[in-house]
Every structure is written in structure tokens, then in C-alpha cells.
Amino acid sequence: MEQEIKTVKIRPEPPKKIGRHVIVVRVQHNFGVLARITNLFASRGYNIESLTVGVTHEPNIARITIVVKGDERIIEQIIKQLRKLIETLRVRDITCIPHIERELVLIKVHTGDEKARDEIMRLVNIFRAKIVDVSTDTYTIEVTGDIDKIEAFIDLLRPFGIKDLARTGTLAISRESAKHKYAKYVE
Amino acid sequence: MTAKRGADIIVDVLNAEGVDTVFGLPGGAIMEVYDALFNAPFRNILTRHEQAAAHMADGYARATGKVGVVMATSGPGATNLVTGLATAYMDSVPMVAITGQVPRHYIGTDAFQEADVIGITRPITKHNFLVTDIKELPLVIRQAFYIARTGRPGPVLVDIPKDITQQKSEYTIPTDSEVEKSLPGYKPHVEGNYLQIKKAAELIRKAKRPVLYVGGGVIISDASKELQELVELTKIPVTTTNMGKGAFPETHPLALHMLGMHGTYYANMAVYHSDLLIAVGARFDDRVTGKIQEFAPEAKIIHIDIDPASISKNITVDVPIVGDVKIVLQKLIKELKKNPIQWEKARKSWLKQIENWKKEHPLTYIKSDKIIKPQYVIEEIYEVTKGDAIITAGVGQHQMWTAMFYKYSFPRQFLNSGGLGTMGYGFPAAIGAKIARPEKEVFAIEGDGSFIMNIQDIATAVQYRIPIKVVIINNEFLGMVRQWQEFFYDSRYASVCLSVQPDFVKLAESFGAVGLRATKPKEVKKVLQEAMSINDRPVIIDMAVDREENVLPMVPAGKSYREMILNPGEKGKAETMYLVG
Numbered sequence: 001m002e003q004e005i006k007t008v009k010i011r012p013e014p015p016k017k018i019g020r021h022v023i024v025v026r027v028q029h030n031f032g033v034l035a036r037i038t039n040l041f042a043s044r045g046y047n048i049e050s051l052t053v054g055v056t057h058e059p060n061i062a063r064i065t066i067v068v069k070g071d072e073r074i075i076e077q078i079i080k081q082l083r084k085l086i087e088t089l090r091v092r093d094i095t096c097i098p099h100i101e102r103e104l105v106l107i108k109v110h111t112g113d114e115k116a117r118d119e120i121m122r123l124v125n126i127f128r129a130k131i132v133d134v135s136t137d138t139y140t141i142e143v144t145g146d147i148d149k150i151e152a153f154i155d156l157l158r159p160f161g162i163k164d165l166a167r168t169g170t171l172a173i174s175r176e177s178a179k180h181k182y183a184k185y186v187e
Numbered sequence: 188m189t190a191k192r193g194a195d196i197i198v199d200v201l202n203a204e205g206v207d208t209v210f211g212l213p214g215g216a217i218m219e220v221y222d223a224l225f226n227a228p229f230r231n232i233l234t235r236h237e238q239a240a241a242h243m244a245d246g247y248a249r250a251t252g253k254v255g256v257v258m259a260t261s262g263p264g265a266t267n268l269v270t271g272l273a274t275a276y277m278d279s280v281p282m283v284a285i286t287g288q289v290p291r292h293y294i295g296t297d298a299f300q301e302a303d304v305i306g307i308t309r310p311i312t313k314h315n316f317l318v319t320d321i322k323e324l325p326l327v328i329r330q331a332f333y334i335a336r337t338g339r340p341g342p343v344l345v346d347i348p349k350d351i352t353q354q355k356s357e358y359t360i361p362t363d364s365e366v367e368k369s370l371p372g373y374k375p376h377v378e379g380n381y382l383q384i385k386k387a388a389e390l391i392r393k394a395k396r397p398v399l400y401v402g403g404g405v406i407i408s409d410a411s412k413e414l415q416e417l418v419e420l421t422k423i424p425v426t427t428t429n430m431g432k433g434a435f436p437e438t439h440p441l442a443l444h445m446l447g448m449h450g451t452y453y454a455n456m457a458v459y460h461s462d463l464l465i466a467v468g469a470r471f472d473d474r475v476t477g478k479i480q481e482f483a484p485e486a487k488i489i490h491i492d493i494d495p496a497s498i499s500k501n502i503t504v505d506v507p508i509v510g511d512v513k514i515v516l517q518k519l520i521k522e523l524k525k526n527p528i529q530w531e532k533a534r535k536s537w538l539k540q541i542e543n544w545k546k547e548h549p550l551t552y553i554k555s556d557k558i559i560k561p562q563y564v565i566e567e568i569y570e571v572t573k574g575d576a577i578i579t580a581g582v583g584q585h586q587m588w589t590a591m592f593y594k595y596s597f598p599r600q601f602l603n604s605g606g607l608g609t610m611g612y613g614f615p616a617a618i619g620a621k622i623a624r625p626e627k628e629v630f631a632i633e634g635d636g637s638f639i640m641n642i643q644d645i646a647t648a649v650q651y652r653i654p655i656k657v658v659i660i661n662n663e664f665l666g667m668v669r670q671w672q673e674f675f676y677d678s679r680y681a682s683v684c685l686s687v688q689p690d691f692v693k694l695a696e697s698f699g700a701v702g703l704r705a706t707k708p709k710e711v712k713k714v715l716q717e718a719m720s721i722n723d724r725p726v727i728i729d730m731a732v733d734r735e736e737n738v739l740p741m742v743p744a745g746k747s748y749r750e751m752i753l754n755p756g757e758k759g760k761a762e763t764m765y766l767v768g
Contacts, residue, residue: 008749009484013503028372031317036309043310073499080496086314086334089372 016071020049021095022172023079028087029055029062037064040081046074050103050169061089067170098175101146104168106132107154108140110161120160127153138163188359193321193352194223197285200328202228203360206256208247208622210240214260215300216287219352221258232622232651237264239615239644241271245280246619249602250577250627252409254281254335255619261287262300265346266307270609272342273311277606278430279407281340283331284312290350291319304346313341318348321356329366338375339494340407375493379510379518387465387489387506388522394463394487396537397423400446400475403430403605404468404492406598410513411435414467417520422534424541426454428469429590433600438574443541444550447475448742449587452548455740455748457541458483466490468512471501472606473745481747491515548740548753550591559708561585561660561732565592568630568658571715576628577620579603581613581637584666587738589632611640617655618648628656628719635661635685645698648725656718657727659691662734670737674752695727704729 027033034053041048049067056063068078075093082091111117120139124131129143143153147170154165191199197220201209208230213221224231234240237259244255255275259268265286275282289298305317314334316327324347331343361369391397405414411434418425418441425435426443437444443454458464464486469475476482479502490497490504491512498507508515552562565588568576578593580586580603595601602620604612617631638659648655660666665683672680695702701721703714711730718726741752 008481008747010480011482011484011502013480031319032305032309035306039309073503077496077500080498084494084496086370086373 014072016073018069018071019075019095020067020069021075021093022099022101022170023066023068023075023082024092024094024172024174025064025066025082025088026056026090027062027064027085028089029060030087033062033087034064036085036087037082040085041068041078044077044081046070046078050167052169052171065170065172092174094172094174098177099172100175101170101172102144103147103150103170104142104144105150105154106140106142106166107157107162108138108164109157110163111137111139112160116160120157123153123156129153188357190355190357192219192223193324193347193354193356194219196321196324196356196358197328197347197352198223198227200325200360201256204254204329204332206254208232209256209258210234210243210247210619211258212237212240212260212264213258214264214287216261216289216349217258217264217285217352218260218287219349220285220287220347230622232647234615234647235643236641237267238271238611239618239641239647241268241282241284242274242609242612242615242641243619243622243647244282244284245271245275245612246579246602246616247623248275248280248282248619249278249616250599250620250623252281252407252599253623254283254332256283256285258285259287260300261289261304261349262302264300265304266302268344269307269311270607272308272344274604274607274609274612275342276311276313278403278604279340280342281335282342283328283335284308284342284344285328286344286346287352288317288346288348291348292350294348304344308344311342312344313339315344315346317346318351321351321354322358324351324356325358326361326366326369329361330370333366334370334373338373376495376509377493377511377514379491379508379515381518383506383508384515384518384522387508387519388526390463390487390489390506391421391423391465391523392526392528395533396457396461397421397463397465398443398457398461398486399423399425400428400458400464400466400469401425401431401434402428402467402469403434404512405431405434406468408468408493408512409598410468410516411598413513413516413520417516417523420520420523420530422530422538423465424457424538426450426458428472428475428605429603430605431469432590433595433598436596437594438596441538445590447472448477448744449591449738449740450742451550451591452740452751452753453541453544455742455751456544458486459748460540461486464488466492466504467516468492470494470497473501476501477742478745478747481749552736552739555733556708559705559711559730559732561588561662561730561736562592563708564658564660564711564730564732565589565632567711567715568632569593571712571719572628572630576600576630577602577617577624579613579617579620579629579631581633581640582608582610582667583634583637584662584670584736584738585632585634585637585660586613587667588660591738610634610637612637614638614657615641615644617657618644618653621653621655622651631655631657633657633659634666635659635663635688635691636665639688642694645695645700645725645727649699652723653725654722655725657725658715659727659729660732661688661691661729662732662736663688664734667738669735673735673737674741675743691727691729695725700724701726702729703727704731706731
């Protein structure tokens with residue numbers, strides 16, 4: 001017996017909005033803890049844009065800044081899965097609260113003729129970058145800033161020929177000055 | 188205090204944890220620990236394969252709620268545990284695995300029997316530890332037990348280099364509070380948010396077509412009593428998942444039995460048409476929901492679970508309650524009693540509708556007096572055990588028939604690999620369950636394909652005189668795959684025929700077990716009764732069943748409940764019933 005399908009009911013689901021999120025994780029600074037975190041992202045298919053890790057002023061605690069893109073459900077899952085790890089002490093999504101983001105980049109760029117050298121120097125000054133090494137045909141430049149500044153700087157250097165480039169990935173910390181105003185948005 | 192070997196410290200801490208049985212197999216890197224076990228005050232079961240040892244510890248844990256303990260050596264010993272650990276992890280089973288590792292100075296040198304066991308088991312354990320200092324050893328083992336049994340339980344592995352087991356050290360066993368304090372990031376949330384519980388109570392009062400969707404969490408949290416109290420109060424019908432079987436007596440008039448892919452027609456219809464779904468200790472697995480967009484399309488969802496990550500993972504829920512099921516249910520009942528409504532009156536038309544669905548398509552099969560129907564075997568096992576046995580199953584068709592045709596009435600009665608779907612689980616798990624609950628009759632219902640995957644451990648059951656009954660639902664096929672091939676691959680039976688197999692009766696006898704066989708329906712009861720009379724050895728019963736029987740009803744993978752296959756129909760053309768949405 002085959003009955004005809006008259007109507008098909010679908011569960012209403014909220015629309016997916018994909019956004020860039022900055023997640024800060026404090027963990028016990030144990031053997032293998034970073035592997036645990038990167039494993040979690042790899043095994044569940046989440047894409048990390050950047051991940052930085054370093055020990056804090058408390059030697060047994062490390063702080064990890066993760067930048068990740070995804071819709072709200074994925075971000076919620078990531079945060080929950082991070083919290084589920086035994087060695088995780090605290091997880092915060094600081095995207096929506098005032099915070100400072102910084103990245104350090106070392107760029108080795110071809111200098112070519114004098115005109116190019118002058119132009120690069122000008123850019124270095126405008127971006128408050130530093131030349132940290134000089135060879136006959138390259139400058140190595142150190143620059144820090146948020147992602148927009150870094151991307152803009154790299155794009156401007158690109159025509160000169162970038163020989164090598166190393167990025168730390170994004171570091172982030174919330175602004176203490178705005179803490180009270182935004183307290184309710186934190187966790 | 189005198190100094191002791193690492194191996195002796197391990198035994199002392201296990202003893203302090205109240206361990207009474209350890210399952211495993213020795214080898215080079217864990218020999219020192221086995222030497223210490225020689226004089227241990229608890230039982231040590233020597234298995235024939237580490238995977239079986241892991242499943243035994245798992246069966247022991249599921250049958251009791253206590254932490255199961257398994258031991259293996261480094262390298263291949265530990266990698267053989269992998270399937271057992273993953274099985275326990277998916278089904279939230281408390282387990283501690285202790286593995287030997289090569290001595291510290293060999294780690295990383297590709298030494299003999301070295302494997303990165305921490306790396307391998309990281310995604311399939313709740314947590315794992317590599318002990319690098321003997322001073323940490325007692326604390327790490329206690330932490331392992333604490334993590335394994337609290338919150339959402341799971342397996343924890345402790346990898347111990349051989350030189351640490353040989354080294355001597357003074358030690359004290361850390362107290363409970365020291366263990367808790369040593370894990371500052373681990374605080375399972377058990378209480379449940381009051382405002383959310385209030386909201387849930389409000390939804391329950393307003394609901395016209397509510398259904399309770401109950402999973403293994405109710406059993407783990409020991410909340411069957413609370414669940415029954417909630418049902419008696421509110422008259423909400425209950426469907427259980429495969430893992431939730433036994434949490435609510437299946438003989439109860441409000442029992443809808445299992446939902447999902449091989450759920451009953453009436454359970455799936457009730458869920459599909461519900462306006463409120465109360466998920467308790469369940470996780471919206473794809474085998475339950477089918478096509479998620481059409482799962483309970485009109486229902487508001489309340490989800491009670493101890494694991495926050497289970498909530499809104501697969502489906503967006505309206506009222507999430509993170510907490511221990513038992514505590515949350517107690518609070519919810521209290522809240523509902525504050526402001527009672529006329530529950531019976533409120534449920535009348537809904538329960539009548541469900542009664543109709545039950546009458547329309549009860550759980551049944553086409554009976555035969557010429558050929559043994561697998562469902563009939565399960566019904567007969569239910570009869571001879573008076574519904575009181577602990578039942579384990581492997582994975583496949585026989586597992587689903589075992590889930591459908593035995594009526595479970597108490598928690599921890601049905602043990603099977605629900606999440607990972609591990610073939611070969613049932614038999615060793617039955618050994619573990621029988622060791623844990625010797626007063627209970629334990630039946631392992633296995634497929635011929637499943638059973639042979641851990642068949643070596645008949646020797647273990649014989650050695651320790653463990654009188655379990657193994658019933659092989661023998662269709663000489665990898666039956667579930669064959670069924671899918673019949674339905675979805677035009678009956679092209681690729682690599683599923685198992686007609687070359689041992690004579691299971693002779694095989695059983697060769698191990699020193701008892702072998703029995705039934706080939707006709709009228710022999711089934713007789714052999715089961717004969718098996719029940721044997722109490723000093725395992726009994727293995729070969730049931731030659733209808734080879735091409737199918738598990739029905741069935742919602743094909745990824746499909747909506749609207750597309751449930753109900754009747755066997757013509758071979759290769761199972762009749763699909765499109766339910767009106």
C-alpha cells in the first residue's frame with residue numbers, strides 16, 4: 001500500500017551566519033595538551049585560521065588564541081568541545097567584546113633598485129614597521145598589528161617580490177578598560 | 188614507609204579503588220605489573236585477545252556501573268585495545284585501561300613493541316595519561332578512575348613505561364579531595380538550571396502530544412525510578428533508544444519500544460507527530476533521527492544531558508538542561524507536582540491515537556513451522572529466561588532482533604555496542620557481565636559473523652568456568668549488509684556469504700565448552716532448556732535460521748520517518764509505506 005505524500009513538514013532551523021571568531025583558551029600546561037586541541041579540530045573537521053600558544057605568567061598555565069570561521073552552531077560546538085577537554089581551564093569567545101588583536105610578521109622582500117628601496121622604506125615608516133636585517137638585495141621587515149593592517153602591508157609589498165614570510169598568527173586579549181560595560185557578554 | 192615497585196603501587200591503588208577483577212593479557216612491557224598481580228587481592232582474568240579483554244571490562248562495567256579495568260602490554264597489546272576503547276567511548280562506559288610502554292629512554296626510538304599509544308587513543312578515550320615520573324603514579328591512576336566514572340563516563344587510558352613499573356619509590360595514595368583538586372579544569376555540571384527546569388515543566392503542562400525519548404544516560408545515571416515516576420505522573424508515552432532499553436519496562440502500556448531506523452511503527456509515528464519531545468540522556472544519533480530536517484518536525488524539544496556538547500550538536504533544541512539526569516528528573520517532578528493538571532484527561536486523545544498505531548502495525552514477523560525464524564529464537568529465549576536474563580548482542584541483524592523481540596524490564600539488562608557498532612562485542616561482554624553478576628543468567632546473542640570475530644575467547648570462558656549461553660543466530664551471511672544489498676544494491680550479494688564456517692558444535696566441544704544445535708523450530712525450546720540446565724561451562728548453541736530474513740520495520744539511512752519500510756513484500760522490493768506528513 002502506497003499512500004501519497006500530501007505535505008512534507010520540515011523542522012525550522014535558524015539561518016546559518018558564518019563569521020570569524022576569536023577564541024581564547026587557558027589550559028594546564030601539560031605534555032600533549034596542544035596535540036589534544038589540534039586533534040579535536042582535525043577530527044571534527046573544523047578549520048583553524050590561526051592558532052597561537054604560549055605559557056603565561058603562571059608557569060603551569062598556557063594560553064591559546066584560536067581564530068576560526070564557522071556558523072554559530074559550529075562555533076558553539078567548538079567551544080563546548082574545548083571545554084570538555086580535561087585540561088581546559090577556561091574558554092572564551094571574545095569576538096563580541098572589545099579586545100586587542102595583534103600579529104607579528106617577518107617579511108623578507110626583494111629591494112631591487114634604489115627607487116624600490118626608498119618606496120619600501122616609506123611603507124615601513126607609514127606602517128610603523130622595522131627593518132631588522134639588510135642584505136645587498138633584500139630587506140627583512142618586522143611588523144605588528146591587527147589582521148587588516150598586516151594584510152594591507154603584505155599586499156603593498158607584494159609587487160616588490162616577497163622572498164619569504166613568517167607569521168605568528170593572531171594573539172588576542174580583552175580590553176580591561178571596557179570590562180564592566182561588557183561584563184554580561186562574557187561567558 | 189617502605190619503598191615499593193611501581194608495579195606494586197599500581198596494584199595497591201587498584202585495590203584502594205575497590206577493583207575486584209582485572210581483564211587482560213601480559214607481555215614484555217607490562218610483565219612487572221603482572222608479577223605484582225600474582226599476589227594481588229583481586230581477580231585477574233587472562234583473556235586470549237586484548238580486544239576481548241576490553242569488551243569484557245566493558246561488559247563488566249555496563250552490567251554494574253562500576254569501572255571496568257583492562258590491562259595490555261605495549262605496542263600490539265595496546266593497539267588491540269583500540270576497538271574496545273572506541274566502543275566504550277561511544278557508549279559512555281566507565282573503563283580504565285592500563286598499558287605497558289617501552290622504558291622511558293627507549294620512547295621515540297622505534298623500539299621493539301613501541302607504539303604512540305597516547306597519540307593513537309587520544310580521540311577514542313575521555314582522557315589519557317603517559318606516566319613520566321613514578322611520583323605521579325598513584326595520583327594519575329586515581330585521576331583515571333575519577334574521570335572515568337564521573338560526569339559523562341568514558342574510558343581512560345594510563346600508559347606506563349616499563350622502567351617506572353620496576354623503579355622503587357615511597358608513596359601515599361591521594362585522597363578524594365586531592366584528586367579533585369588536581370584536576371582544576373574538570374567540573375561536571377550535575378545540578379541542572381532551575382529556570383530551564385521550570386520552562387520544561389511549563390512546556391510539559393501545555394503539550395498535547397508529548398513523547399519521552401529516553402537514551403542510555405538514564406541507565407548510566409541510575410534514574411529509571413525517577414523516569415517511571417515522571418511517566419506515572421504525566422502519562423507521557425516512552426520510546427527508548429537501543430542504549431536506553433531497560434530504562435523503562437517494555438511491558439508497560441505506555442512503552443512505545445525502540446525508535447529510529449529499526450524502531451517500531453508506533454514509536455516513530457508518535458515521534459513524527461509529537462508536539463513536544465523530551466530527550467533524556469540521549470544524543471540524537473543519526474540512526475535515531477534519520478533525515479534530521481524531518482525529525483519530529485512540529486515538536487518543541489527539551490534536552491536533558493550531562494554533556495553540554497551533546498546539546499544542539501545535531502539538532503537545535505528549545506530547552507536545554509545540562510545536568511545529571513537523575514537530579515534533573517527529581518527536580519522536574521517536584522516542579523510538575525507544584526502545579527498539577529489533569530494529566531489523564533490531557534493525554535486521552537493522544538494515547539488513543541497511539542493505541543491505534545499499535546494496533547495498525549504491531550511489532551511482528553511472519554511465523555513458520557518449517558524454518559527457524561530468528562525473531563522466534565529471541566522470543567523463546569525471553570520465555571525460557573522469564574525475561575530476567577542479562578542479554579548481550581554483537582552487531583547486525585541479530586542485534587536488532589534481540590533489541591526488538593526480547594522485552595527488557597530493568598536497567599543494565601541489554602548490553603550492546605550502540606554507538607560504534609562493534610561486531611564481536613557480545614560474547615566477551617557477556618563473559619564480563621557474568622563475572623560481575625554471577626547470580627544472573629547471561630545470554631550472548633551473536634551473529635555467525637560477529638561471534639567468529641572474538642571466538643578465541645571461548646577458551647577464557649572455559650578456563651574460568653563461566654556458564655554463559657551463546658546463541659548464534661546463524662544465517663551464514665553478514666546479514667545486515669546482505670539486507671542492505673537486497674534493498675539498495677539490487678540483491679548483488681558482494682562479500683557477505685559466510686557459508687564456509689566451522690562446525691560450531693564441534694568447535695565448542697574442542698574448547699571444552701558444550702555445543703548444541705537446532706535446525707527446526709520445534710528444537711529451539713528444547714536446546715534452550717538443555718542449555719539452561721548446564722551451569723559449569725559455557726554453552727554454545729548454533730541456531731540455523733532463515734537465511735534471508737530481514738529486519739523490519741526500517742527507515743533507510745538518511746531518510747525521513749515518512750519513508751518507513753514496513754512489510755517484507757516481494758524479495759528485493761520491500762514495500763515502502765509513505766506516511767502522510
